[in-house]
Amino acid sequence: MNEKEINDGMQQAQNIFNLKDDFSLIKAFNEGEETAFNDLVNRHKEKVRNLIYLNLGSTSSIDDISQEVFLAVYRKLKQFRFQSQFTTWLYTITINKIRDHIRKQKIMSVFSAFSSDDTENVVEPGSFKENFDVNEMVRDAVAKLPRKLKEPLILRDFEGMSYQEISDATGIETGTVKSRIFRARESLKKMLQPWREELL
Amino acid sequence: MKKFDKDFENISAMADGELREDQEAIYREKMQNSPAFKEKFNEYNKLKKTVESIPKLPEDHYFVSRLNEYIKKENKKTSGLRPFYKPAFGLVALTVVLMSFFKLSPEFMDDLFETQKGNIIDFYTKNLRPYFQEDELTKDDIFNFAFSQVLPIDGSGQNVISLDESGSGASIAIRQSSFGDSIMSLKEFTEKLDLDKTQQLKLNNVLKKYEDKIRGSILVNDNNTVAVNANLWNYNMALKAEILAIAAENETFAKVMPAGLMESMPAFASIDFADNEDSFVCINPDTVFVTSIRVNTHDPSYNIPVVNKVNILKNTQVKLAPSKQKYGGFHGKLGDSSKTKKFRVFVDTNFIKFDIPDFAFETKMPTLMELERIDSLVELSMKNFNFEMRNFPDGRGFSFDMKFDSLGLPGHDKMIEFKFDTTDGFNFDMNFPGKDSGKFKIVVPKNPDVYKNFKGLEGLDSLMIFKFNGKDTVFNFNMPFQNFDGEFKEFNEEMKKFREEMKKFREDFKPTKPKNKKDKKPVVI
Incomplete structure (x- = not known):
């Protein structure tokens, strides 16, 4: 780590310590302070990466998609209107990028015999070994959920977003969010039924 | 079943803390009375905790560095333009370039079209x-x-x-x-x-x-x-x-x-x-x-x-x-x-x-102007038109000589022949001689009474029939012949008109006979 990186790191830590909120960082960036963007990224990058990971159930595309997400943020930040939480806006972009990726994967699968993402992450209950990793199994089970159910469930249980925020981020009604989360849980419960005792 | 689903959906929402207070109070009461509802509530809470407990990915400490490099690279590649705008920008840029080009080289398209025309002409x-x-x-x-x-x-x-x-x-x-x-x-x-x-x-x-x-x-x-x-x-x-x-x-x-x-x-x-x-x-x-x-x-x-x-x-x-x-x-x-x-x-x-x-x-x-005078040459010659009227001694008839200057042609002294035949009205034949034709000749009718019906030469032109007859060109006039006396002045005027008609022959000296007589039909002059 060179001196510049150390200094940058210290500056980031100080910003976080100073509890600069997202809006302040965005304003600072829009006023020309490039490091404010790095602070924003540092603050939210892991949430974005995990959100992508849980939605795709694969680590292969996390880096590419998360970079696309923050590149979009970088380019659109001047258009941010401060009318919603930055995280809501950020997750909206993330969800859209994930959807774009899945769409591209579907198109790619037309031209290839195998779809790596699909084949690598298929979860078959009977295929687990006795010394299975529970966490990994749950993650795989979540990944197996239909996209429409998976997105609100992850945003709720993993990111801790309210139904309204999920509605804003995904563009669906709160009533629908509520219904989909319920259906996602019911589906997940069925998928994890063989290990009910261990998990539930 | 639907009712249960709706209840369970609300219990799920209650586990998320998303139910209104009045609804939550209702479901808490239901849970006290129904072990199934209670079990569902616990189940959803466990599921929530299970999902929440999914371990997060290890933190990527170099993500920001890579992201900055990526942003620099993308900015350089797109020059600040979103890929979406690339085609539009390309079209706009192309239009601007073309407009500028045509502004600076307005003749380019003309030249291009002319070149294409040239190819077609070739x-x-x-x-x-x-x-x-x-x-x-x-x-x-x-x-x-x-x-x-x-x-x-x-x-x-x-x-x-x-x-x-x-x-x-x-x-x-x-x-x-x-x-x-x-x-x-x-x-x-x-x-x-x-x-x-x-x-x-x-x-x-x-x-x-x-x-x-x-x-x-x-x-x-x-x-x-x-x-x-x-x-x-x-x-x-x-x-x-x-x-x-x-x-x-x-x-x-x-x-x-x-x-x-x-x-x-x-x-x-x-x-x-x-x-x-x-x-x-x-x-x-x-x-x-x-x-x-x-x-x-x-x-x-x-x-x-x-x-x-x-x-x-x-x-x-x-x-x-x-x-x-x-x-x-x-x-x-x-x-x-x-x-x-x-x-x-x-x-x-x-x-x-x-x-x-x-x-x-x-x-x-x-010499174009002079050349035009060539066309009038024949006309000039035709004006050398001699006309001498002679009455017969008994006053009952007439004769005249008409002499065309033949434009200097050899034998120009030859006369154009006119022939009168008054046995039935006033028949006037004019005969343009061929090379060997003879002199002008008038045939005087033996019976002068026919002149009584002579009404002059009015309408002569319209009655004149032009036709080709054998080798020579013949004009035939047919008109009633009454009151001949005192009409010679008018006749003179008509002859002037006739001279005008003769201008039709100014096409270089003399009209020749057609090669193929069948092709020629009478033409009303």
């Missing part, structure tokens, strides 16, 4: 060669063309190229022959002028010279294009002038030649057509245009006959005909200001007539 004018093969045009054809301005373009003589004058100026027509096309005889001209051998040789050389020019003026090719040199009119005038220059060597003829014309005769022979000899009006079934064509007369293919050349003309007429009147364009060299000019073309199924465009007809004819 196609249409490729391998043009004379319509008339060598020896296909006879000396008679050339001589006749000089004075009648008609050139037969097929063996039967049914179709001709003729020089015409329209309201807008000179024009050239490709059409069917008509009765009005007079035919001049080289043989008669030579005989009447009594040309000696040197003069005949000179005349032959002139005819040969213009035969070549005329051959080179009417071109055709296998791409159905007929090209006519706009100079054809000039050639005609110059040819006529040069022939008359030879005629002027005849002393008697020279007497009646306008002095100015005599002086300018040498100029005709020295007219330089070279400057504008390459302006051709090109006609084909697709279009009519004027362009510059340089024909290499030394090319071996120059004299190769074009098959079905008459049909080419016919097809062109038929295909162009629907437009009836159109405008030909001028396709000159780049930068030529005349390239935007147009000229009128009239087309029907049996003729094409086009005005000679001024811009293609610029050869200076220094």
